[in-house]
Amino acid sequence: MSVSSVDKRVREHGIRLFREKFGKIVKNILENKPPVLLIPKRTLSNTIYDEKNKMLLLGPEYLRRSFFDMNEAKKFMQTMLMASIIYDALVNNEYPTIRDIYYRGKHTIRVKKKGMRMEEENTWDKQSESDSVIRDIEVYLGILREELLILSKEKGKVVGNMRIRSGDDVIDLSRMGHGAYSIEPTPDLIEFLDVDAEFVLVVEKDAVFQQLHRYGFWKKYKAILITSAGQPDRATRRFVRRLNDELGLPVYILADSDPYGWYIYSVFKIGSITLSYESERLATPAARFIGVNMTDVFGTSILNINKLKKKLPPDIVEAISKLPPKKPYLSERERRNYIIKAKPKDVERAIELCGYDVADACLGNVRDEKIRKAIRGKEGIPGYPWFRKPEWIRELCIFFHTLAKLEIEAIASKGLRFLADKYIPQKIETGDWIT
Amino acid sequence: MSVSSVDKRVREHGIRLFREKFGKIVKNILENKPPVLLIPKRTLSNTIYDEKNKMLLLGPEYLRRSFFDMNEAKKFMQTMLMASIIYDALVNNEYPTIRDIYYRGKHTIRVKKKGMRMEEENTWDKQSESDSVIRDIEVYLGILREELLILSKEKGKVVGNMRIRSGDDVIDLSRMGHGAYSIEPTPDLIEFLDVDAEFVLVVEKDAVFQQLHRYGFWKKYKAILITSAGQPDRATRRFVRRLNDELGLPVYILADSDPYGWYIYSVFKIGSITLSYESERLATPAARFIGVNMTDVFGTSILNINKLKKKLPPDIVEAISKLPPKKPYLSERERRNYIIKAKPKDVERAIELCGYDVADACLGNVRDEKIRKAIRGKEGIPGYPWFRKPEWIRELCIFFHTLAKLEIEAIASKGLRFLADKYIPQKIETGDWIT
Numbered sequence: 001m002s003v004s005s006v007d008k009r010v011r012e013h014g015i016r017l018f019r020e021k022f023g024k025i026v027k028n029i030l031e032n033k034p035p036v037l038l039i040p041k042r043t044l045s046n047t048i049y050d051e052k053n054k055m056l057l058l059g060p061e062y063l064r065r066s067f068f069d070m071n072e073a074k075k076f077m078q079t080m081l082m083a084s085i086i087y088d089a090l091v092n093n094e095y096p097t098i099r100d101i102y103y104r105g106k107h108t109i110r111v112k113k114k115g116m117r118m119e120e121e122n123t124w125d126k127q128s129e130s131d132s133v134i135r136d137i138e139v140y141l142g143i144l145r146e147e148l149l150i151l152s153k154e155k156g157k158v159v160g161n162m163r164i165r166s167g168d169d170v171i172d173l174s175r176m177g178h179g180a181y182s183i184e185p186t187p188d189l190i191e192f193l194d195v196d197a198e199f200v201l202v203v204e205k206d207a208v209f210q211q212l213h214r215y216g217f218w219k220k221y222k223a224i225l226i227t228s229a230g231q232p233d234r235a236t237r238r239f240v241r242r243l244n245d246e247l248g249l250p251v252y253i254l255a256d257s258d259p260y261g262w263y264i265y266s267v268f269k270i271g272s273i274t275l276s277y278e279s280e281r282l283a284t285p286a287a288r289f290i291g292v293n294m295t296d297v298f299g300t301s302i303l304n305i306n307k308l309k310k311k312l313p314p315d316i317v318e319a320i321s322k323l324p325p326k327k328p329y330l331s332e333r334e335r336r337n338y339i340i341k342a343k344p345k346d347v348e349r350a351i352e353l354c355g356y357d358v359a360d361a362c363l364g365n366v367r368d369e370k371i372r373k374a375i376r377g378k379e380g381i382p383g384y385p386w387f388r389k390p391e392w393i394r395e396l397c398i399f400f401h402t403l404a405k406l407e408i409e410a411i412a413s414k415g416l417r418f419l420a421d422k423y424i425p426q427k428i429e430t431g432d433w434i435t
Numbered sequence: 436m437s438v439s440s441v442d443k444r445v446r447e448h449g450i451r452l453f454r455e456k457f458g459k460i461v462k463n464i465l466e467n468k469p470p471v472l473l474i475p476k477r478t479l480s481n482t483i484y485d486e487k488n489k490m491l492l493l494g495p496e497y498l499r500r501s502f503f504d505m506n507e508a509k510k511f512m513q514t515m516l517m518a519s520i521i522y523d524a525l526v527n528n529e530y531p532t533i534r535d536i537y538y539r540g541k542h543t544i545r546v547k548k549k550g551m552r553m554e555e556e557n558t559w560d561k562q563s564e565s566d567s568v569i570r571d572i573e574v575y576l577g578i579l580r581e582e583l584l585i586l587s588k589e590k591g592k593v594v595g596n597m598r599i600r601s602g603d604d605v606i607d608l609s610r611m612g613h614g615a616y617s618i619e620p621t622p623d624l625i626e627f628l629d630v631d632a633e634f635v636l637v638v639e640k641d642a643v644f645q646q647l648h649r650y651g652f653w654k655k656y657k658a659i660l661i662t663s664a665g666q667p668d669r670a671t672r673r674f675v676r677r678l679n680d681e682l683g684l685p686v687y688i689l690a691d692s693d694p695y696g697w698y699i700y701s702v703f704k705i706g707s708i709t710l711s712y713e714s715e716r717l718a719t720p721a722a723r724f725i726g727v728n729m730t731d732v733f734g735t736s737i738l739n740i741n742k743l744k745k746k747l748p749p750d751i752v753e754a755i756s757k758l759p760p761k762k763p764y765l766s767e768r769e770r771r772n773y774i775i776k777a778k779p780k781d782v783e784r785a786i787e788l789c790g791y792d793v794a795d796a797c798l799g800n801v802r803d804e805k806i807r808k809a810i811r812g813k814e815g816i817p818g819y820p821w822f823r824k825p826e827w828i829r830e831l832c833i834f835f836h837t838l839a840k841l842e843i844e845a846i847a848s849k850g851l852r853f854l855a856d857k858y859i860p861q862k863i864e865t866g867d868w869i870t
Contacts, residue, residue, distance in 0.1 A: 003651055004613065094851045095649045097642040103848035106772045151649065153641040154665070155590075157617045166612025177601025178439065178619035182592045185645050186613060206588040207532040210620050214586065216438055216531045229588070337541045413538035416529045 004167030006189050007149065014148045014317035017141055018087045025080070036067040037079060040139045040277070049385050054269075056276035058139065070311035074121075075133075079140075081123055082133040086088035086148055095151050101132040102130040123391045126173050139277050142219050146186040146234065156183040156236030157206070159213055160224035163217065164189035173224075178214060180227075187239040192247060198222040199428065200243050201290075204230065204255035204264050208408050208419075217420045224249065232267055237282040240268060251284050252433060254424070258342070259290035259349035262387075262395075265289045266353065270386055288433040290424065297327035297335060297406050302398060311361035312393075319390035320397075326432070329411070329423060335432035338410035340404040344374035351375070354396040355383025371403065391434040438528065446525050449583045452576055453522045460515070472500040472514060475574045475712070482711040484820050489704075489720035491711035493574065509556075514542050514560055514575075517568040521583055529585050574712050581621040581669065589854065591618040591671030591844050592641070594648055595659035600626035608659075613649060615662075622674040627682060632653030633657040634863065636677050636725075639665065639690035639699050643794075643854075645842050652855045661682065667702055672717040675703060679719045686719050687868060689859070692727035693777070693840035694784035697822075700724045701788065705821055718801040723868040725859065729833035732770060732841050734763035735781035737833060747828075754825035755832075761867070764846070764858060773845035777838040779809035786810070789831040790818025796833035806838065827870040 028035050039062060040046075046059040067076045081312070085104045089096045096104065108120050124130045138145055157180035163172050166184055170193065173181050184190065201223045203209040209227035212218070218225040224243060228236045244251045253268055255261030269287040271279035309315045330338065342350075351359050356378045366372050387396070399405070412419045427433060460470050474497060475481075476836065481494040499862065502511045520539050524531045531539065546554050559565045573580055587798070592615035598607050601619055605628065605655030606618050621812055636658045638644040644662035647653070653660040659678060663671045679686045704722045706714035735758070743752045777785075786794050791813050801807050822831070834840070847854045862868060 001648065006613075092850070092852075093650075095646045096851075097646060097844060097847070099642065099842070100844040100848035101846045103773055103842075107768070108771070136611070149649075151642060151645040153665070154645065155641075164612075166614050169610040169612040171610065171612055175603040175604040175606065176616070177599075177606055178441075178621060179601050179606070180617040181611070182617040183641075184613035189613065190535065206590075207534060207586060210586040210589065211530045211532060214438065214442065214584075215528075229590070232652070308634040333542070336543070338538055407534070407538075409532060409534040409540045412532070413535035415527070416531075417527075 008165055010147060010149060011093070014090045014143075015087070015111075017143060018083065019052060021141055022080075022083050022087075033396045035067045035076070037140065039065060039075065039079075039136050040061045042135060042139060042275075042277060044274065047273060051385070054386065055283060056270055056273060056279040058103070058277050069074070078105075078124060078129070078133045079136055082130065082137055085157070086134075086137065086150065089150075090148060095149050097151050097153075098131055098134060099127065101150065102127040105130055111425055116303060135275070135277070144234075144238075144281055145189070146238075147188060148187050150185065151185045153233065153236075154183060154185045154235045155201065155206075155229040156226060156239060157181065157209065157229070158224060158226045160218045161197050161222065162195040163193040164194075164223060165193055174219075176391075180209075180213065183239050185236055187235050187242065190239070190242075192242075195224075195247055196222065197224045197248075197249060200224045200226060200240065200249050200251045200422070202226045202228060202240060202251060202253045202268065202287075203408070204228060204253070204261060205408055206230075208254070208412060211412060211416055212420055215416050215420050217424075221425060222276055228264065228268075231264060234278065234282055237268060237271070237284070239286045240287070240354055241282055244286060249285045252290040252424075252428065253287055254290050254406065254408060255292070256407045257294055257297060258276050258340075258407075259346045259399070261292070261352060262353055263287070266384065266386070270384070272293070273384070277398075286435065288435050290427050290433045292406055292408055292411055293326075293432075293434070294395045294406075295404075296329045296411075296423075297339070297404070298398050298402060300325045300394065302401065303394065308361050308397065309363055312357060316390060316393060320394050323390055323394060330414075334410075334414070338406055338413070339402075339404045340406065342371070342399070342405050345372045346379070346405060347371055347374045347400075347403070351381050351383075353383060354387040354393060356381045358383070358393055358396050359400050362397040362402075364401060366403075368403075389434070395434070441602055445582060445584060445621075445624060446528070449457055449525045449578075450522070452578060453525070455516065457515075457518050457522070460671065461521075470502045470511070472511065472575065473497045474500060474514075474571050477574060477710075477712060479709065482708060485562070487822065490718060491706055491714040512570055513540075513564070513568045517565065517572055521569075521572065521585065523784070524585075525583065530584050532586050532678070533566055533569060533580070534562065536585065537562040541564055554734075560740060569743070570710075571704060573803070579623070579673075579713070579716055580668075581673075582623060583623065586620045587670075588668065589620045589670045590641075590664040590668055591620060591643065591661060591674060592616065592664070593618055593659060593661045595653045595839050596632050596657065597630040597659060598628040600628055609654075612822060615644075615648065616676050617870060618670050620670050622670045622677065625674070627677075630659075630682055630684075631657065632659045632684060633813050635659045635661060635675065635684045636859070637661045637663060637667075637685045637686060637703065637722075638689045638843070639663060639688070639696060640843055641665075643689070643847060646847060646851055647855055649717070650855050651849050652859075655855075656860060663699065665705075666699060669713065672703060675722070676717055676719045679721055685790070686722045687725040687808055687859075687863065688722055688844060689725050690727070690730055691840065691842045692732060693775075693842075694781045694788060694834070696727070698784060701819065701821070705819070708819070721870065723870050725843055725862050725868045727843055727846055728761075728862055728867075728869070729830045729837075729848075730761045731764045731834050731858075732774070732839070735760045737836065737862055738829065743796050743832065747792055751825060751828060758829060765849075769845075769849070773837040773839065773841055773848070774837075775841055777806070777834070779805045781840060782806055782809045782835075782838070785831055785834055786813050786816050786818075787829060788818060789822040789827060791816045793818070793828055793831050794835050799834040799836060799840075799858065801838075805836075824869070830869070 041061040
């Protein structure tokens with residue numbers, strides 16, 4: 001076997017952790033005590049937004065998973081089954097994926113309940129079930145699955161003036177030709193060797209990454225250039241976080257000017273609200289949204305502050321009115337050609353991000369019945385705290401007002417030179433980004 | 436600008452080609468002759484399956500696109516507009532994507548028809564329209580868009596014992612650590628330097644690629660390991676083709692045992708039937724499907740040859756009955772746990788691949804109404820010639836008979852060692868693959 005020495009070390013650490021944390025359960029059983037697992041609760045109600053550190057954290061609640069509790073017995077069995085699968089994989093030099101772990105554990109148990117005939121029950125049916133058990137193991141052990149050498153699909157790519165050690169190799173990320181380095185699924189095992197860069201630019205779209213790379217953007221502007229190729233996976237998020245955390249590099253996110261692009265930013269910055277335990281390791285709270293902004297498309301004069309006063313809290317309107325005004329990067333004609341009409345799904349997602357009141361305050365007279373339907377019944381939605389900033393509310397307000405969205409490619413179509421040598425550098429230089 | 440010297444050469448070649456081929460039109464106009472473009476027809480009726488070379492080719496038909504033909508004028512305008520956009524991008528050191536080309540050209544033309552009032556018409560509305568015009572330019576110039584430095588999203592990754600030159604860099608694909616080399620969108624510009632490998636293994640799924648890579652599969656078995664991460668893009672296909680063509684390496688495709696996986700194989704092998712002009716450059720007719728096979732899952736004894744005789748041509752049944760019998764790799768119990776029920780969409784796609792008669796001959800008594808609906812009205816479908824081989828018909832027959840499918844991960848769940856050290860090497864060694 002020609003696996004790396006790094007993996008050997010990680011494997012040993014994982015094995016030790018399992019023996020320590022699950023050894024207790026075995027000990028209980030041997031001592032005739034009822035086996036019980038205490039696992040941090042991964043529920044929304046036990047999720048806390050830490051305003052100071054701008055991070056989602058798990059709260060103090062634990063759940064007791066007891067084998068002798070009829071309602072918990074199946075979950076207990078699933079957790080122990082999963083633990084044994086992952087432990088076996090560690091010991092046997094395997095690199096399972098979450099998909100094959102699902103298959104490894106999937107089988108039928110025959111149960112005979114008292115006075116009943118034989119019944120069959122599956123250990124788990126869908127992968128969503130086994131994935132959830134993997135998450136329980138992660139929070140129980142206080143480790144990410146990647147450090148147990150559970151691999152997954154990985155889309156993130158990087159180029160830039162830095163060298164890294166991965167496995168037993170040293171890789172020069174400035175010598176990738178026209179291609180790029182595809183980040184490993186276990187980015188915690190990467191060692192940063194030397195870095196000569198001033199910032200990190202994460203591009204949502206692979207094709208735009210290819211353009212900027214080919215143009216030599218990262219050489220010219222001393223950037224580490226990354227693409228998440230759409231919705232970022234865990235490895236890309238962890239890699240970006242480490243660049244920010246350990247090397248102190250500012251991180252800029254370039255995404256489409258639409259709720260999907262803003263959501264991608266949100267995933268980099270905070271993570272998923274239902275997976276808060278990951279956030280502490282994967283999120284980059286200091287990430288900056290560099291564009292494309294609605295204000296880059298329409299400028300700020302499109303906004304009617306007086307109208308906002310009717311439905312938004314005065315302090316928010318006040319704060320918005322004090323933001324520096326912006327001129328659009330696009331001409332009237334470009335705007336007409338490039339803009340895409342928002343879909344009902346976009347409107348729904350935008351409300352989730354910044355709250356119903358912003359939609360209510362900013363929407364004009366909506367004639368499209370589907371859009372109206374998308375708004376109905378959303379009254380209670382408060383929005384995420386990190387989108388309740390005047391800068392973001394201004395962006396979202398323009399979105400609701402115009403019901404328009406715009407792709408990065410529309411900016412690139414003004415010329416790669418415009419995107420690479422004007423738009424991005426100017427926005428960085430003038431601090432025209434949102435955090 | 437720090438672009439590579441390779442790109443400079445390609446750019447000059449593209450510019451020359453445009454001047455030569457479109458210069459004629461300009462000359463016509465200057466000489467007061469009606470401007471006409473003669474473009475190879477990209478229709479299904481002008482697509483030929485070359486049985487000898489196992490390739491789709493464009494036939495001899497051309498279409499005349501004349502500016503003075505009212506029905507052709509808009510198409511003519513679109514073609515010239517597209518030519519000017521691409522030419523401008525070449526001259527201005529741009530790297531456009533098909534998406535931003537769409538934006539570059541999208542605008543409204545105001546037309547006044549005789550006796551009518553002013554009307555507005557868009558150059559194009561959807562990207563599918565502009566993409567189609569890019570294809571016209573490709574066949575007109577006899578070049579792939581990548582060689583005009585039109586970039587696109589690229590998912591393919593590679594590791595293995597070889598060095599390549601890309602741009603101005605030399606990259607050692609055996610020194611990628613736990614990561615991988617992400618293939619450039621213009622793989623014709625890659626230079627193969629030295630290669631020490633005996634075959635190419637293309638894995639449909641990125642996560643399985645990660646597992647095999649981490650396990651050291653490519654070192655142990657002297658393989659070039661590639662993933663297409665799902666449906667292969669053009670760059671990955673071209674890269675694989677070049678490895679086969681120029682280096683003489685056999686290419687094995689490892690995909691799910693389902694119609695989607697077989698289709699991925701088909702795209703590598705032949706290409707899309709509606710994009711036959713690409714096929715000549717992108718397809719790898721000698722590509723071998725190494726698995727997962729339905730016969731790996733069920734063996735061959737499940738097949739009832741007598742039943743087939745009722746509905747399939749005797750020569751096909753005869754050929755199938757002469758194929759070597761196979762035992763399954765899975766036990767009865769594993770099969771029960773791993774198998775997934777086919778969906779109506781799977782059945783539809785399977786009929787497209789190998790023809791209605793195979794479905795008709797092999798389906799049992801189908802109770803699922805949705806599946807029955809998927810079969811109805813498909814009587815005429817002949818299947819693709821390259822799937823009308825006894826080996827493939829046997830595979831598809833088992834699929835229709837069982838209405839089951841299986842993922843690579845199910846094989847990997849038997850242990851990575853089983854996949855890497857038994858399944859794949861044994862199948863290669865015994866020639867247990869389909870071409």
